[in-house]
Every structure is written in C-alpha cells, then in structure tokens.
Amino acid sequence: MPELRYDPIQKRWTIIASEQGRRPDDFPIKNEPPREGFCPFCEGNEGKTPPEIAAVRANGSGPNQPGWQVRVVPNKFPALRIEGNMDRKGIGVYDLMNGVGAHEVIIETPQHNLNLADARVEHIEQVIRMYRQRLVDLLRDRRFKYILIFRNYGAAAGALLSHPHTQIIASPVTPLILVRELTSAKQHYMQKERCLFCDVIQQEIESGERIVVATEEFVALTPFASRFPFEIFIAPRSHHHSFAEISDHMIRRLAVVLKEVLLRSKKCLNDPAYNFLIHTIPNVKASPRRRNYWDTIEVDFHWHIEFMPRLTRIAGFEWATGFYINPTAPEEAAKYLRDVAL
C-alpha cells in the first residue's frame, strides 16, 4: 500500500510509492555534464569573468590573476542586477518591481574536473568559509530580504558549466518556500516553545532508520516525507538559526559531513546530477523590517542544507499540486546510502 506522509516543515504531503521500490540503479535520469566549450572559470581565464569580488589566495597573488584557490565573481548573465531601486508598483491586480539583487558565482577550485565529493576536507572547508563571507557581506545591503546559496551539479540539475561552482542570489523579496518554512516553525514554537527542526532532528536520531551520517555536531538524514528519492537533509544537531553566524569550528565539522554525503551519493547513485541549497533566516536588517514577524526568529528557525539528487522527472501531477510521488521509501534510501562502500 502506498503511504501519504506529511512534512510538518513544508506543510506538504508526499506519496511514498514504496511498492515501486526504485533502487539506486533504477532511475531514468543519468548524469551528463553540461555542454563543454571554453571555460571562463579555469585558472588563466580570470579576464573572461567580471572583476572578482573576493578570493582565497595563499601566495600573495593579485586580484584577477592566477594563484587563487576559491574565487568569487558577479554572474556575467545575472538573474537580478545590483544597481537601482525596486520601484514597487501595482498594475491593476498585479504587482511589479525592478529586478534588483545580486547574483554571484563562487568558483570553488581552479581545477576544472574536480568533483567536490573528491575534494580534500580542507578545501571544502575553504569553500564553506567563502559561503559565510559572501552571505555576511550581502546581508549588509538592506535592499536584500533573502540571500540564497545553491549549487547545481550536472546538466539535469540545471548547471550550464561543469567547472565546480556555487551560486548566490540576493533577492528583494522573501521567497514563498522560506515564508512557508518560517511560518511552520513560528507556529510550532508558539504552541510548544520548542524549535520544530530540533524536534524533527531529535525524533530522527531516536528512530535512527533515516539517518545517513551522524556526528557530534551534525546530522544528515533522508526526510520522512522526502519529495525525491535519496533526498538528504543536513543540519546542526543543536539549535542554530543563522548560517551567517556559523563558527570556524562548525564549518570544519560541516565540511566533513558534506564530503561524506556527497561521496555516499556519488558511490551509491553513480555520480548523480544534484542540487543543494542552504536555508537560513531572512535578512532581519532588510528595510522595511517586518518587526513583529521576525522578532522571535532566533528561536523559531534552524538553518539546514537540502541535497536533492536529480533522478526522476517531474510530471503534470507534481506541477499541478505541489504534491510529489516518491518511488523510494526514505528508510530504504538511507539504508542504501549507509551501506555503500566508500
């Protein structure tokens, strides 16, 4: 019998069609690299990107020169533009504003063919430190209500270049899915004076059946109502609301867990295309501030990472309803991921 499972964070039902019992080698989408051509992200091609915003350079090399380990540049084809004002206005029943924001690319390594799953932990640590650095910097701009860090790997995940990179988009509105997560968490806290995410993590650690990796500081698990097969949720075990405030120690520990998640998925699912993304709190200093709404954000929200391998296609049912059919039970997925030889 299929099951309907409810995700208390996203307030969303999923159909777990475990009778289909799709195994790791049983999915329609195979990972293909994006079309290759000239790579503007490779060392030596610094002049082909807009001027760099930040970089990790160990050897005293100058900006926009070779010699970097991690490099941040504006996206050459940005979804949102840094200059100007929002100029919100109504047109009859509609609302409209200028596409003001930021769109940056974190080039994670000079090595074109490095798979992040195979990078050294110290290198992943440097990349995550750069996530924090750019997030902290962008939060200073009061026009930006939400800053999203996300990674597309493989053509099926929407990556246009294969050189390892992460993107950051700073948006002048708080997106729908974040509002939903924040609202669920706030309602839970008002009722119980406990963090919804902490409750979920606690229950998952007690049950154990959906745990992929657990360390002293972090947990990686397949969500109870996973929309996608082999989806993984990563979060600090203790309550932390803001990724911008992550400590160096926690970054080091996160790099270990992230590497293990990437490596287990790579081995288990034949190097799948994937998206991962960080959900942290909105910019509480954005203007105009929704004061009452954000006043308890420190206790309400719990930052986390969502990792979604792209193995199945989304069809009419999902587009129509926001209600997903997942052909692999999350408990089975966790077991495959735990059992794979590294």
Next chain:
Amino acid sequence: MPELRYDPIQKRWTIIASEQGRRPDDFPIKNEPPREGFCPFCEGNEGKTPPEIAAVRANGSGPNQPGWQVRVVPNKFPALRIEGNMDRKGIGVYDLMNGVGAHEVIIETPQHNLNLADARVEHIEQVIRMYRQRLVDLLRDRRFKYILIFRNYGAAAGALLSHPHTQIIASPVTPLILVRELTSAKQHYMQKERCLFCDVIQQEIESGERIVVATEEFVALTPFASRFPFEIFIAPRSHHHSFAEISDHMIRRLAVVLKEVLLRSKKCLNDPAYNFLIHTIPNVKASPRRRNYWDTIEVDFHWHIEFMPRLTRIAGFEWATGFYINPTAPEEAAKYLRDVAL
C-alpha cells in the same frame, strides 16, 4: 533590467529575465518520445490493461474489445490505491495515512501516433467529455478530497508511454497548490465581492498584450508572472467554478480553443514536451467536510487549465525558493504564439 512580477493567484514572485529574451528555437530541452516498446494502449491489446472503467464505443462493441474511440482503465502501477481506509495517524511530529485514492488513464485514441494537436475537434470534444464523466463519477466517492486531471506529453514532461493519454488522480487530501489558489481567491472575494480570476481575465482582455486566443466563451493567455516560458492559462471568460458542471456546448467551444493552443505551441516551439492540467474546485461532498471553508466556493473559484511546455530545466534556485526565473517575457511569448502560421 529584469523584472519581478507577482502572481496574485499563486502568491508567488517570478523573475522575468527578458534581457535573455529566449526565442522559441533557443531552449535547451528538445522533445523526445518516451522509450518505445510494446504498447498496452493500442487497439487489440485491451487484455494487457486492467479491465476498462468506461469507453466511447460507437459500434456496439463489448468492453475490453477493439472498437473504441476513447477508453478509460485503472493505472496498472497506481500512485494511490482504490481499496481501504485512510487510517490517519500521527508518529511524533509527523502525520501518516494510507495511500487511498484512484489513478486512472484515459486512452484518448486507438491511434498510437496521433498528436492531440492534430486530432479533429470532434475527437478532442469526446476526450473532454470523458474528462467530465470520470470527474463526476469520482466525486461521488466521499474519501476523495481532490480530483486532478493532467496530461504528460513527451519524456521531458514525465510521460512513460507515447500513446496519447491523460491521467486522473483522486487524492484523499487537498493539495498545497490548490489550497493556495483557493485561499487567494477567497481573500479577494471577501475584500471585493469579485472573483479574482474574473478580474485577471478582464484586465488581460483589456490589455490584450498577453492574449494567445480569445473566443466568445474562452480565453488563452500567457500569465503576467509566468514561471515558464510559453506557459499558457486557459479559462472560461464568464464565471464557472466547477469543471464537473461544464455544459456540452462549452465542451465543444473548449475543444476548439484547446486544439488551437496545442497547435500554436506545436508549430511555434517545434512540438515541445508539455504538461497540462485542470484546476477545478475540491470535492465539496468529501468527508469530513470543511463547511465554512467551502461554503462560498461557487463564487470564489474559477476553473482553468494550465499548459506548460517543458523547455527549460529547474535548478537549485527554483527548488530552494519556489521562485522561478523565466527567460522569455510573457508578452513576447504571446506574440510568437499569435504570429505563428497554422
């Protein structure tokens, strides 16, 4: 400058990155048929599907025999199952119920290679009449809160078989996206005593710039805040809340408009993969009834069809936020669709 546009129905922002100005022949996804093999939907193979639920048979042929024009069967690999009770229960912070529901396939024609865009209007009319018939029948089951009719065409749209077919899923919960649409419409009606959809349609007809097809009874347009390039919204121009109550006359008129939309998209976008789906009211007779909530449903809601060609890939940003980047302005898309030679 990119624009941020707000959809008052879905309460969702979209980035219209019109600088990218993607034209009809400019998209990464090309339509490919699903993998071909033995086709259980072809005439003569009636024994390979579960026994038929309904059919259009002009010549007095018996059930599960050749001689049909349209045939409805249970899905052999259903996402939800017809037998049993929901048995809702909680597991700590989670909710769980049995996957009770219905999952049917409407085989639209005995002709394996018929493109619905090329079908005769009278045939499309028969198919739509069968949509109504199955919807009316499934609404009698008080376990089903929502009944969704949707069509996947092409592998990129999630179709597994290429023989023309539509699917129906009856669900024991009202899906997220429908709750959102219903809530927006209800709030609008409470404020203005007008239907939100009627207001949108009125404004679009007055402006004209996003209209693809307009007849006396129907309008097809590219939504102001379209998530996807060349997305099309089709609705009756006057207020109708329930697709189950559509008249024979209106079905005939809808068949004309649907054929024109399919044909314009086929010609303009090189026969793209697509999903289309019908959004109608929930089952107001479902048990337990949310009485206060549905009491004004007749004035709140307006049934419609969403048509979404699958031309672009969804990446981390969209998955993280529910906030889409559309590289083609809807006004441009409407113009291409209007101007294509039929």
